[in-house]
Amino acid sequence: MNADELFLGSDRSGARYREAMGCAVEAVLAAFDDGGDPYSGTPPDALAARFDDPVVPEDGQGLVQTVDEVTERVLEHSVHPSNPRCAAHLHCPPMIPGLVAETLLTAANQSLDSFDQAPAATVLEERVVDALCDLFGFPADADGVFTSGGTQSNFQALLLARDRYCDRHYGRNVRAAGLPSAADSLRILCSEQAHFTGKQSAHHLGLGDEAVVTVPTDDDRRMDPDALDATLAELETRDEEPFALIATAGTTDFGSIDPLAALADRGVKHDLWVHVDAAYGGALAVSDDYGHRLDGIERADSVAVDFHKLFYQPISCGAFLLRDGGDFERMARNAAYLNPEAHDDVGVPNLVAKSVQTTRRFDALKPYVAFRALGRRGLATLVDRTLELADEAASLLEAAEDFELLCDPTLNAVVFRYRPRNGMDDDAVSELNAAVRRELLRDGRAVVARTDVDGVTSLKFTLLNPTATCDDVARMLDAIRSCGSAVADDPGVAV
Numbered sequence: 090m091n092a093d094e095l096f097l098g099s100d101r102s103g104a105r106y107r108e109a110m111g112c113a114v115e116a117v118l119a120a121f122d123d124g125g126d127p128y129s130g131t132p133p134d135a136l137a138a139r140f141d142d143p144v145v146p147e148d149g150q151g152l153v154q155t156v157d158e159v160t161e162r163v164l165e166h167s168v169h170p171s172n173p174r175c176a177a178h179l180h181c182p183p184m185i186p187g188l189v190a191e192t193l194l195t196a197a198n199q200s201l202d203s204f205d206q207a208p209a210a211t212v213l214e215e216r217v218v219d220a221l222c223d224l225f226g227f228p229a230d231a232d233g234v235f236t237s238g239g240t241q242s243n244f245q246a247l248l249l250a251r252d253r254y255c256d257r258h259y260g261r262n263v264r265a266a267g268l269p270s271a272a273d274s275l276r277i278l279c280s281e282q283a284h285f286t287g288k289q290s291a292h293h294l295g296l297g298d299e300a301v302v303t304v305p306t307d308d309d310r311r312m313d314p315d316a317l318d319a320t321l322a323e324l325e326t327r328d329e330e331p332f333a334l335i336a337t338a339g340t341t342d343f344g345s346i347d348p349l350a351a352l353a354d355r356g357v358k359h360d361l362w363v364h365v366d367a368a369y370g371g372a373l374a375v376s377d378d379y380g381h382r383l384d385g386i387e388r389a390d391s392v393a394v395d396f397h398k399l400f401y402q403p404i405s406c407g408a409f410l411l412r413d414g415g416d417f418e419r420m421a422r423n424a425a426y427l428n429p430e431a432h433d434d435v436g437v438p439n440l441v442a443k444s445v446q447t448t449r450r451f452d453a454l455k456p457y458v459a460f461r462a463l464g465r466r467g468l469a470t471l472v473d474r475t476l477e478l479a480d481e482a483a484s485l486l487e488a489a490e491d492f493e494l495l496c497d498p499t500l501n502a503v504v505f506r507y508r509p510r511n512g513m514d515d516d517a518v519s520e521l522n523a524a525v526r527r528e529l530l531r532d533g534r535a536v537v538a539r540t541d542v543d544g545v546t547s548l549k550f551t552l553l554n555p556t557a558t559c560d561d562v563a564r565m566l567d568a569i570r571s572c573g574s575a576v577a578d579d580p581g582v583a584v
């Protein structure tokens with residue numbers, strides 16, 4: 090291919106682009122046809138065998154053939170997140186407006202690290218951030234930035250929380266001087282159901298996993314405020330210094346939402362930075378029926394929200410919101426080639442100073458297009474539907490004698506165990522559910538997650554697909570039963 094066919098900007102390349110994009114669309118539609126299974130069931134060694142020719146050949150084979158090859162080798166052996174029986178993780182079916190926005194933003198290739206690489210995109214991101222701050226009830230001087238997702242948003246929250254605490258309590262500028270010698274006693278609180286990225290961030294921030302203290306949860310797997318009080322009292326007797334409290338709005342396994350208002354009270358009383366990890370549950374903010382479950386989020390110091398989960402946008406897309414936008418100053422830096430200080434003085438927007446990334450995608454376009462195209466109500470309908478489906482799935486599990494429902498769903502995650510015989514002990518149930526899950530991956534009729542609940546291997550549906558029905562759930566239960574029989578009949582699998 091000649092250079093003038095490879096890059097946009099000439100007559101020839103325009104025609105090539107149109108043709109190639111058409112080819113890509115056909116490939117997607119062919120690989121993800123309706124009515125098939127969510128996964129081909131191909132095991133890892135068979136997948137590896139499909140890639141036996143050189144990744145970097147001496148001469149290229151052209152685009153059309155390469156797209157065909159990718160369709161056959163990759164797309165046809167990808168899990169199909171839009172299939173209604175793909176229900177394992179917080180892995181959403183991407184909505185068509187999001188796919189369109191993704192095409193536009195990749196073609197425009199704006200980079201949000203400086204205004205001159207992304208003029209309108211910079212302003213649009215700021216507008217979307219303002220709208221999100223409003224959606225969560227933040228005050229006028231709130232601010233935020235788009236991130237790669239919850240991992241990065243949680244990291245950024247704890248970074249700013251740590252630096253604010255060290256500034257206020259030790260007069261220490263961590264950015265310049267590093268951690269104070271008292272850093273050993275710094276603590277982060279979260280529930281025992283909180284996401285692992287709290288610990289991961291503590292590690293990355295030089296505090297270590299052990300700086301994270303987990304607080305017990307109640308029967309609905311929400312942080313118990315009394316247990317939090319007890320934990321805070323205990324830390325005080327040990328002269329340990331909690332500086333941040335992570336409240337989770339939508340835990341990964343059960344979708345439980347910590348009591349946000351009660352935790353905000355503790356935040357005020359104990360001078361804690363309250364960060365709400367709403368990567369999963371943040372989407373409830375658009376819902377008339379369920380939005381109240383986030384009451385208290387408006388009092389947080391910061392919020393993480395993901396758009397590549399319950400907002401149905403293609404990966405990756407998240408936002409970090411900050412109640413007091415001034416706190417971004419704690420991480421700001423100026424680079425002569427991107428955002429010289431002189432620009433700040435004349436009001437040139439400067440997003441690089443708010444991000445842990447430099448070159449950064451224009452992901453804000455995706456929620457913008459979705460919000461504009463569907464409106465809040467349109468999005469709410471999708472979210473509401475999946476919460477209803479989770480209730481229907483829970484009823485189905487409760488009515489089935491060979492399944493055990495572990496918790497009434499709060500969002501759309503449903504955790505359960507396959508227990509075909511009464512009186513099976515927990516060890517046998519663990520082995521059976523783990524074996525069923527392995528067999529399901531080979532089978533491909535349903536993509537279901539496994540998790541551990543109170544030491545017993547369990548199964549999980551995360552019902553993100555608004556087009557899925559109770560029938561689809563019933564078919565997944567049947568697939569589990571049939572894989573259960575297959576593993577019971579296979580002497581190689583200890584059950």
Ligand SMILES: *Cc1c(COP(=O)(O)O)cnc(C)c1O
Pocket residue numbers: 179237238239240241243284286337339340341366367368369395407
């Ligand atoms: C998904 C998730 C994360 C991690 O976010 P990524 O977008 O995968 O980086 C963190 N916390 C919660 C509660 C999540 O659901």
